[in-house]
Amino acid sequence: MIYFDHNATTPLDDRVLDAMLPFLTTFYGNPSSLYRHGRVAGSAIDAAREQLSALLGVQTGQIIFTSGGTEANNLALATLAPQAGLAVSAIEHPSVIEPALHLKSQGHELTLLNVGTNGLITQDAIDKVIRLKPGLVSIMLANNETGVVQHVAHYADQLRAHGIKVHTDAVQALGKIPVNFNRFGTHLMSLSSHKIYGPKGCGALVFEKSVEIKPILLGGGQEQGFRAGTENVAAIVGFGKAAELAKTELAERHAYLLKLRKLLEHGLSAIPGLTIFAEQAERLPNTVQMGIHGIDGEMLLMQLDQKNIAVSSGSACASGQREPSPVLVAMGIEPAAAKSAIRISLGKTNTEAEVIEFIKQLTSLTIK
Ligand SMILES: Cc1ncc(COP(=O)(O)O)c(C=O)c1O
Structure with a gap:
């Protein structure tokens, strides 16, 4: 074929599979358990967090592992939009558009940012959104269909200057172009493992420490209390390995x-x-x-x-x-x-x- x-989606890299296998077989402990078997799993998650943070140029404490890009996008919107409405680009992935429409149905003001025939968000759209001052603007880094790369750093600069929080969905950009979190200047960034030769069902939300995350899954204290639920250890290990390979290659x-x-x-x-x-x-x-x-x-x-x-x-x-x-x-x-x-x-x-x-x-x- x-x-x-x-x-x-991408095929799983053989080296990623090799890294994952021990955590699907031998080391099945719960990372929250205090005995050695659990601690091994916990350390593997720590190592994966290091690998991903090295790719993004962030501290490990700025990463929340999620079940994928979809959950990271939902968490981003739930965290920032309720403050004062939201604006998203008209070409976002459904995992941004749908939660945005859901928030609108709950009474939040929603604005769509227009794009030109070249697929880029127009300066007019940015100017308009600055006047509206929503709580959050979400602009994807690279579009999944056209591949167009938005000038996110440029937009984030302008929006930040007006006190507007910015989220970028970098799911398609990761592993294909350099994605340094601080260079783009957004408050939040969503990522997914299976677009970079890692396993499906794993992703991350990266956050600037000034942002107060509002969890959408409540329960245990995993992921600093921002994302409850026993971690998908093997998938996180795979995501970490895929991130390490994406960095070196x-x-x-x-x-x-x-x-x-x-x-x-x-x-x-x-x-x-x-x-x-x-x-x-x-x-x-x-x-x-x-x-x-x-x-x-x-x-x-x-x-x-x-x-x-x-x-x-x-x-x-x-x-x-x-x-x-x-x-x-x-x-x-x-x-x-x-x-x-x-x-x-x-x-x-x-x-x-x-x-x-x-x-x-x-x-x-x-x-x-
Ligand atoms: C731009 C973009 N955002 C988010 C997602 C959702 O990621 P996931 O499949 O990990 O939920 C995708 C997947 O196609 C995507 O292309």
Whole structure:
């Protein structure tokens, strides 16, 4: 199979699996237990926290392990939004949009920040939100569909100057571009393990110490009392190992993915009627979202699947009706063009030969 859907999830790195296995077998103790068997598990969590904090340039006490990016986003919004309404960009992942809509249904003011056709949040949107002064602004670092990288440091600077708290969903950016927490200047940042060759069901919320976290899961005192529940030790160990590898291999992965993406885009440029969405914007080195005039994205996805090639389409199914991608619609792309979208997201184990084979198959399916 040619797997080109790494923004959906990544395969587990063998080295990550090796690090995890002892905690699924021999060392099954509860990290809260005081005897040695529990302390071994507790120390493994401490080590994982060190590994992740080294990747992000933060102190270990600034990390809350969660069940994934979704929980980290929910925790971020629950922590900051209730103070004075919230604003989120129109292209956020559903794990930000849905809790934002939930807060709105409970009476909190919700503002959506617009983006331009290049997928970037406009200065007008930032100016407007500064006038509104919400308790929280949430702006993703990199978009899961287009790969567009937002100027988060620049926005956070302006918002902070007006006393507005900022959260960024860095789930797609982590491991693909440098993600140093302090460089972006946000108060909160969400991360997920399974996008960086770690296990699914594990993530983290990183927080500036001035922020008073409001837990959404109540119970035991795990994670400084901010996230109750017995820790998923093996998954956290895997996330830590994946973070360590992402740190040491980041430059190499970035250069390799960019090389593959350029090869891919060169091949795509020969296909008539093909558009790469947000082509001119700074994008993740692994992501290309494209559409071909007159060709339905989901149909193309199914045809590629028959050739054993896995990509994703931008459309979402709402009440039995296929809707164009809200991200592309927010960018002002016509619904028909948005419905043609497919997303190719490359990974570190993909090869040039796979890219060439993909172009060959795509060409034969779309040029009659
Ligand atoms: C931008 C973004 N945020 C959040 C998430 C949710 O992360 P998780 O799958 O770990 O809940 C995803 C997953 O696709 C994502 O792409």
